[in-house]
Each structure stands twice: as structure tokens, then as C-alpha cells.
Amino acid sequence: MIVFGVLAALLIGCALAVVTTRDAVHAVLWLAVALVGTAGAYVALEADFIAAVQLMLYAGGVITLMLFAVMLTDRLTGAKVLIESTGWPRGLALGLGFFGLVAYAILQTELPTGSLTEPNSQLLGELFLTRHVAAFEALSVLLLAVMIGAIVIARRKDA
Numbered sequence: 001m002i003v004f005g006v007l008a009a010l011l012i013g014c015a016l017a018v019v020t021t022r023d024a025v026h027a028v029l030w031l032a033v034a035l036v037g038t039a040g041a042y043v044a045l046e047a048d049f050i051a052a053v054q055l056m057l058y059a060g061g062v063i064t065l066m067l068f069a070v071m072l073t074d075r076l077t078g079a080k081v082l083i084e085s086t087g088w089p090r091g092l093a094l095g096l097g098f099f100g101l102v103a104y105a106i107l108q109t110e111l112p113t114g115s116l117t118e119p120n121s122q123l124l125g126e127l128f129l130t131r132h133v134a135a136f137e138a139l140s141v142l143l144l145a146v147m148i149g150a151i152v153i154a155r156r157k158d159a
Helices: 002-020 024-044 048-077 088-108 121-129 133-154
Strands: none
Touching: 002 024, 024 048, 121 133
16 A cells, blocks of 8 residues: 555646646656556556556557647747646636545445455456446547547638
């Protein structure tokens, strides 16, 4: 549990660095450290499959795309991409409220004690496609909406 506590403290520090830095490249790099730290927390919780997926999808793919997008924007516009936000008090209040809601839900939930069954990829796939199919499909619709939104934002306006 000590390793998990250290990783949790690292994640909180990285998350604060992401939202407080003014340079977009630095924010992406801090986000990469936070995502790798999240994979480390999954390893500490003995969820190796989720840790591997975390590293491959988020720390590998998403961060690479974000870094290239920020650096290409910098190169095309000739100006350094800076993050300027004046809404931090509102964001802090929302974040603390969300933290309180999650903490309340965790404290009100009776967590299982004892050993869990040995997880494997086949069981995970079966659960996604049977018991949790609605959540799986909702996530796929959400990702499709994000892709469509990115395409709409990225396309150039017709003359």
C-alpha cells in the first residue's frame, strides 16, 4: 500500500501541474507522466491488463497525438501555444465538489473483503459483451462523438 500511496501523491502532483502550467507542451508532458503513473497504480492494484491498456492507448497513443498537435500548431502559427485561464476558482469549486461526491460514494459503499477470482482477458471480454454491454456501447458512441467533433473542429471553412 505504500507504493500505491506514493503513486497517488505523484498523480495528484502531476494533475495539479497539468492544470496550472501555462505552456501547452508542458501540460501534455505532465499529462503523460500522470497517465504512466496511473498505469503504475493499476500494477500496484494487481490489474496488469488494465495497466498495459493504459500504457498502450493513453500514454502511448493519445499523448503522442496531443504532443504532435500542439507542436504542429506552434510550427504553423509561429506563436507559442500558451494556456490562459481565468476560470480557476470555478474549476476548483467544481473539482472539490466532485471529489466530495466520489468520497461520499466510496464511504457509503460496502467494499468486498477477501480474495477476488483470478482475472483474465477472456472473462473481461465476456463481461463487456454480456453483462456490461450497455456501458461498452455507450462508450463507443461517446468515442464516435469525440471523433466527429474533432473532425468538425479541424476541417477548414469552405471559401
